[in-house]
Amino acid sequence: MKIGILGVGHIGKTLALRLGAAGHDVKVANSRGPETIAAEVLASGARAVKVPEAVADVDVVILSIPLNRLPEVAPLMARVPRETVVIDTSNYYPVRDSRIDAIEAGQVESLWVVERLGRPVAKAWNSIGSSSFATKGMTSGSPGRIALPVAADREADRNVAMALVEDTGFDAVDAGTLAESWRQQPGAPCYCTDLTREQLPTALAAADAARLPKRRDLAVAAFQERMGDSTTNPDADFGVRISRALFM
Template sequence: MRIGILGVGHIGKTLSRKLSAAGHDVKVANSRGPETIDTTVLATGARAVPASEAVKDADVVIISIPLDRVPEIAPLLAGVPAETVVIDTSNYIPGRDREIAAIEAGQVESLWVANHLDRSIVKAWNAIGADSFALKGTPAGTRGRIGIPVAADDDGDRAIAIALVEDTGFDGFDAGPLAQSWRQQPGAPAYCTDLTRDEIPAALASAEAARLPKRRDLSGAAIAERFGERTNPDSKYLVRLSRALFM
């Protein structure tokens, strides 16, 4: 497939490498220009291009940027055909993002993104830590393979995203419509706990919306105290912490 990735942070750079290695035609872009993209992001065949080129003629566009910057790319996606699948990997992290009043008031993060982009989206790859995503992918059928929940309102879009999740080394799990995607947001039992596909349904079902923000913020404070602000901990620590706080 022809895939455009906007953002080459911790998740975006791994998506670039894994999807290129799986045989997809991948173009990547950031906000600073293609010449600033590290060559390691392109190691398996992806091409660095301007953002306008990344979304051009793409079958799938993946957004991997801080959630509060989503409104900035809305004009870029305005001309993208309706049949192009748009996948969002972002999460609302108040300590990192600007405060978003609608989400603070309870709006589901994915629906906030869809409203600002004025189009249907898919939510995927948001519920796995960057280190686990980079290091823990395994071939299909591997015992204990980690699952990743995928939510969308369009069944076809969700199926495409699930297939791409499989290509990155994880079991894609059908998590239903976007309105239920709060169950895979930060603070939820399925978030950064590295569960198998068989374990995900119970984790999604046990999520309690009112408790997510406090659990999310506790996790962020613990990580900042131990590692410093804006630091991604290794998967061993993050999974242990997430399971203790979220499950």
Template sequence: MKIGIIGAGYIGKTLVQKLSAAGHDVKVANSRGPDTIEADVLAQGGRAVLAAEAVVDVDVVILSVPLGRIPGVAPLLAHVPSATVVIDTSNYYPHRDGKIDAIEAGQVESLWVAEQLGRPIVKAWNSIGSDSFAKKGKPAGTPDRIALAVAADRQADRKVGMALVEETGFDALDAGTLAESWRQQPGSPCYCTDLTRAELPAALATAEAARLPKRRDLALAVIQERLSDSKKNPDAEYGVRLSRALFM
């Protein structure tokens, strides 16, 4: 497939590397220009381009930018064909994105994103921490392979999203429509808890919408306190242990 990725942060970087390694033709752009994209991001064959070029003549566009920047990205997609699959990896964090009234009032994050873009999207790769995403991918059929929820309103889009998740080293679980994708938002039992395919359905089913923001903010407060009180960052597994303790 021809894939354009907007964003070369922790998740975007790994997407470029993994999808290029899987044989896809991958272009990547960030907000600072192609010259600022580091060589290791492109080591598997990805190409750094301008943002306007990343969305031209591609089968899939992946948005890996902070949720608050989605409205600014929307104009790039104005002339992208409706058949092109758009995948969003973002999550809402008010301290970073600014308070968004509609989401604060209960709108599902994915539906807000689709509304800003004016087109259907797929929600994928939003429920895994960047370190786990970079390091824990495994071949299909591995018993303890981590599973990720994939939601979309169009079945064909969801199928593409699930296939790409599989190619990045994780089991893909059909999580239904965007209206149900709140179950994979920050604070939910499946968010950054590194669950297997056998464990993930129950985690999605037991999510409680009203509790998600409180749990999200509590986890953030704990991490910020831990960082301020420590001379070194928590180990890579700390986030997973914390998420399991607070969200499940």
């Protein structure tokens, strides 16, 4: 497939590497220009391009930028055909994104994104820590392979997103509609806890929307105490250990 990725941070970099290695035609872009994208991001064949080129003539656009910056790309996304699959990997963190009143009042993050972009999206790759994503992918059928939830309202979006999750080395689990995607938001039992296909449905069902924000913020405080800031992601072992203790 022809895939454009906006953002080459913690998650975007691994997406470029894994999807390129899987044989997809991958273009990547960031807000600072193609010359600023490190060669290691392109090691599996992805090409660095300008932002408008990344979303032109592609089958899939993956948005791997902070949630609070998604409204900035809305004019760009308005020119993307409606049949193009758009996958959002973002999460809401007030410490980074500033307060978003609608989400604080209970709006599902993915539905807020849909409103900002004015188009359907799928939600995927948001529920795994960047270290686990970079190091724990396995071939299909491997014992203990980590599973990731995928939510979408359009069947075509869901099918494509699930297939691409599999291509990155993880089992894809249908997590239902975007209205239910709060079950894979920060603070939920499946968030950054590295569960298998057998374990994930139970974790999704056990999510309690009212408890998510407090659990999310407790985890942020633990990570900041350990790492010293809000931009450095924890290593996989520490991140999973804290997430399982607080979210499950």
